[in-house]
Amino acid sequence: MMLRETHVLLKALNSTQKNCVRLQHKSRLESLKERITGGPSLQEFINNPDPVLNEDINEWDSYEGKLRRGKGESERLRLPPWLKTKIPVGENYARLKDQLRKLNLSTVCEEARCPNIGECWGGGEHKTATATIMLLGDTCTRGCRFCSVKTSRAPPAPDPNEPVHTATAIASWGLDYVVLTSVDRDDLPDGGSNHFAKTVKEIKRQNDNILVECLVPDFRGDLTAVKTIVESGLDVYAHNIETVEALTPFVRDRRAKYRQSLATLEGAKSVNSDLITKSSIMLGLGETDEEIQQTLADLRTAGVHCVTLGQYMQPTKRHLKVVEYVTPSKFKHWEEIGNSMGFLYVASGPLVRSSYKAGEFFIASILKNRKTSRAS
Numbered sequence: 001m002m003l004r005e006t007h008v009l010l011k012a013l014n015s016t017q018k019n020c021v022r023l024q025h026k027s028r029l030e031s032l033k034e035r036i037t038g039g040p041s042l043q044e045f046i047n048n049p050d051p052v053l054n055e056d057i058n059e060w061d062s063y064e065g066k067l068r069r070g071k072g073e074s075e076r077l078r079l080p081p082w083l084k085t086k087i088p089v090g091e092n093y094a095r096l097k098d099q100l101r102k103l104n105l106s107t108v109c110e111e112a113r114c115p116n117i118g119e120c121w122g123g124g125e126h127k128t129a130t131a132t133i134m135l136l137g138d139t140c141t142r143g144c145r146f147c148s149v150k151t152s153r154a155p156p157a158p159d160p161n162e163p164v165h166t167a168t169a170i171a172s173w174g175l176d177y178v179v180l181t182s183v184d185r186d187d188l189p190d191g192g193s194n195h196f197a198k199t200v201k202e203i204k205r206q207n208d209n210i211l212v213e214c215l216v217p218d219f220r221g222d223l224t225a226v227k228t229i230v231e232s233g234l235d236v237y238a239h240n241i242e243t244v245e246a247l248t249p250f251v252r253d254r255r256a257k258y259r260q261s262l263a264t265l266e267g268a269k270s271v272n273s274d275l276i277t278k279s280s281i282m283l284g285l286g287e288t289d290e291e292i293q294q295t296l297a298d299l300r301t302a303g304v305h306c307v308t309l310g311q312y313m314q315p316t317k318r319h320l321k322v323v324e325y326v327t328p329s330k331f332k333h334w335e336e337i338g339n340s341m342g343f344l345y346v347a348s349g350p351l352v353r354s355s356y357k358a359g360e361f362f363i364a365s366i367l368k369n370r371k372t373s374r375a376s
Helices: 028-037 057-062 091-102 117-122 163-174 191-205 223-230 247-251 258-271 289-301 328-338 359-376
Strands: 007-014 128-134 178-182 211-215 236-238 276-283 306-311 345-348
Touching: 117 191, 128 163, 128 191, 163 191, 191 211, 191 223, 223 258, 247 258, 247 289, 258 276, 258 289, 276 289, 289 306, 289 328, 306 328, 328 345
Parallel strands: 128 178, 178 211, 211 236, 236 276, 276 306, 306 345
Antiparallel strands: 007 128
């Protein structure tokens, strides 16, 4: 999801995928850049059964339902048709859930009530299952108004064996690309950055071919913690800006500041200028077009390469209400704007999340590049 909490994207590859030959004679960073720039379109990025993929997105512009709450109105908006998806479950879903429980790993899919859990865990039509697992426990020290992850001022201490257990699981499942993320741990002196670094190093030790993305907190703006993450050997540094600057004090925890988030993204680039960085924005919280464009411009100025934009979904009645359901054609507009601004990759759609189907995207890119290379 587009959450500050951290994830491990777990992707169970079938035997055919496991036997695919890796790209030769290219550094991992060069290969990753190629996969991003040569990756599939948004239509390929989001798997069925989203009806938007099978119909002209402009068709939804004629939808007659109410898409925006008026000022002072308190009722919840009715869910528009493009956000109503069939939730597939099956063998992959059950198997992955059982494996995660045995490893005692917490999933942000469950904690944050992600609307895509059935599709990701079930594997979709390609039977490639994905799941998002939080490092550093399932309890956050912050209380953002959009997030349903439980909070506490004093969460349980991190499991010292988690880095090894996580890396072993990833290696045993034959993953190509993983996303590590976590809850905020302001109770820890380093914000949990060394725990992240140990996990990355252990993954690389067990299989150096795995590409690792870290979707990290802001570490209270501590650039030493940022440096620890960057120097761990990861391939992508991600931190979510979440919303526009004007709404940040109302949407995120008071300790999460817009400029602080930008500073950590800039800090990561200052440690390694070649590092690929990534961020995400939620739409539908009451932001204006001008504010969205400014946020995209701020991310580009901070050196961010990849950005995702998705619809905010109210997880429970206690959380912020949706102000607006953004149409698919509007999301397409922001994808085009982002591409024109020079981002390497922009994923913009109602059901897009910061790590939703990220593994399948990179796998699809690899296969696409190999096919093109063989044909030439």
